[in-house]
Amino acid sequence: MSSDVSQHLVQYIVVRGDLQWPVGALIGNACHASVAAIVRHMSSGDKHTIEYIQHLESMTKVVLKADNEEVLRDVCHKLSQNSIAYHLWTEQPEGIITCVATTPRPRDVLKPLLNHLKLFK
Template sequence: MHRGVGPAFRVVRKMAASGAEPQVLVQYLVLRKDLSQAPFSWPAGALVAQACHAATAALHTHRDHPHTAAYLQELGRMRKVVLEAPDETTLKELAETLQQKNIDHMLWLEQPENIATCIALRPYPKEEVGQYLKKFRLFK
């Protein structure tokens, strides 16, 4: 079910109509690569599920933010970038940095094991968060 056009989306459209480039919003996810390797050897489906959980939780938690509202207005234009963290320590360090810099995100913990598996940011213009993610490469 689609809702009416909200104020955040109108702002993005208004910018486009005025000749200014509309902001491209991206939802970044950082997923632990080591979970796909021994000794963990999680199947691809389990890793995809972790990223989905984190992305959904971040969108829900920050649903009232104008960037999230605008991102969800055009479902066919969603942009996500999935990056890889080598291990849990690196993922938790990133979460700490994001927290210190007031970057909205969700650190997903797989239960009942309480294992940190993925970080999802709410949608952001890449210019606002790129500096915190540049050391991570695309997940392969």
């Protein structure tokens, strides 16, 4: 894979917007999901993930908002239907599903699947 392609790889993270948590806690959960998705799929030999981490200084992430847990589960369903690997993060010990992170994929593959969601602000 060329570095031109790696510049188009992106990891999407979708965070629940209905949780009344401190921003730092939500960011921490997004980080957990991101790392989990990358480590799990890097170790399984996923070519996009390996390429993505070879360019640490140019990694691209997009953080989107899911209105609630149901929307987050719908995102997971859509990703599964399209054979996109992801990691759904559940905060423990509370057992609260907080976010999902995709494995890095070309932007033109992921964007159409998630374009119904807005940026997390």
